[in-house]
Amino acid sequence: MPQKICLITGANAGIGKAAVIQFAQQGWRTIMACRSRQRGEAALQEVKASANSDAVELMLVDMSLQASIRDLADAFLARYDRLDALIHNAAIFDITQKEAIYTEEGVERFWATNHIGPVLLTERLLPALKQSAQGRILTVGSKGLLAKPFLKVDLVDPEFRNKKFNATNAYYQSKLAQIIYTRWLAEQLQGTNITVNCIRVPAVQTDVSKYGDLPAIMKKLYAVKSRFALTPAQMAEVYLWAATADELSHVTGQCFDEKRKVVGVPKFARQAENVKTVMNLVLGYLKRAPSS
Numbered sequence: 001m002p003q004k005i006c007l008i009t010g011a012n013a014g015i016g017k018a019a020v021i022q023f024a025q026q027g028w029r030t031i032m033a034c035r036s037r038q039r040g041e042a043a044l045q046e047v048k049a050s051a052n053s054d055a056v057e058l059m060l061v062d063m064s065l066q067a068s069i070r071d072l073a074d075a076f077l078a079r080y081d082r083l084d085a086l087i088h089n090a091a092i093f094d095i096t097q098k099e100a101i102y103t104e105e106g107v108e109r110f111w112a113t114n115h116i117g118p119v120l121l122t123e124r125l126l127p128a129l130k131q132s133a134q135g136r137i138l139t140v141g142s143k144g145l146l147a148k149p150f151l152k153v154d155l156v157d158p159e160f161r162n163k164k165f166n167a168t169n170a171y172y173q174s175k176l177a178q179i180i181y182t183r184w185l186a187e188q189l190q191g192t193n194i195t196v197n198c199i200r201v202p203a204v205q206t207d208v209s210k211y212g213d214l215p216a217i218m219k220k221l222y223a224v225k226s227r228f229a230l231t232p233a234q235m236a237e238v239y240l241w242a243a244t245a246d247e248l249s250h251v252t253g254q255c256f257d258e259k260r261k262v263v264g265v266p267k268f269a270r271q272a273e274n275v276k277t278v279m280n281l282v283l284g285y286l287k288r289a290p291s292s
């Protein structure tokens, strides 16, 4: 059997890094797609040592930039003709961000990184996924969406151009859109060898020191939350399961929780009209000229 190949975005930290170790330990060739060469190289050395594997490699990508995503896909396809698992793990959730930040391509950063980026990367890597005996795409959602039952994707102003920026809403909007995308893509890929499922991540220990401006009270709250949170390695086991379990080879368009149970999705994501309009909006971003 050929060695299986997996690409994980945001693989230099947290759940992504833990997942790389576990895939490498299972004998997969694993590509760590990271935005910082320095952080990526450091994680690569750590992962190789932990997994006792040389079948791990670093490729650079800034998931907020379409040009960078196209470069990553080209670099991957120049080297490999098959991809067995694509895991859209990278995301930003910096709740200290007070104002909208627009990328050099002019797209709001949460929307660009957490939603548009994964859609484009999938599109570019589909030819390689089709070469897999059974390709699997995993998107990553958030259990925190349960606390926002009435949240919608703002079809008119998803990028906070004409309303006050709110980092929490920007984050959850992008995760809601990922759920919609999962369901839509699963439908598009019906009858192919590729499945698409979403992993709903609950509270998982994370390094908040990267948020320099986090108020002391928030740091304390995170410290308390951390005691009850899963470790990145525990969560990564769910990624590994969803990418490898035989019983999932025909399961697509579902959302799984940390206990590997199918969970429901927000009402907004269940409505066919919303799926259509959100995906029309999103696909419009991909049709923009590469330099715009």
Ligand SMILES: NC(=O)c1ccc[n+]([C@@H]2O[C@H](COP(=O)([O-])OP(=O)(O)OC[C@H]3O[C@@H](n4cnc5c(N)ncnc54)[C@H](OP(=O)(O)O)[C@@H]3O)[C@@H](O)[C@H]2O)c1
Binding pocket: 009, 010, 011, 012, 013, 014, 015, 016, 033, 034, 035, 036, 039, 061, 062, 063, 064, 065, 088, 089, 090, 091, 092, 093, 113, 140, 141, 142, 143, 144, 201, 202, 203, 204, 205, 206, 207, 232
């Ligand atoms: N931790 C939780 O409690 C929790 C809860 C619900 C959902 N989730 C979801 O679980 C996933 C992993 O979370 P985590 O806790 O492991 O997060 P994390 O430790 O903050 O790691 C996030 C990863 O994404 C990368 N990333 C961010 N922006 C990027 C960009 N523009 N291009 C490429 N990579 C980028 C980061 O790279 P840098 O190191 O360069 O920043 C890092 O490697 C995310 O999708 C998150 O939304 C987490």
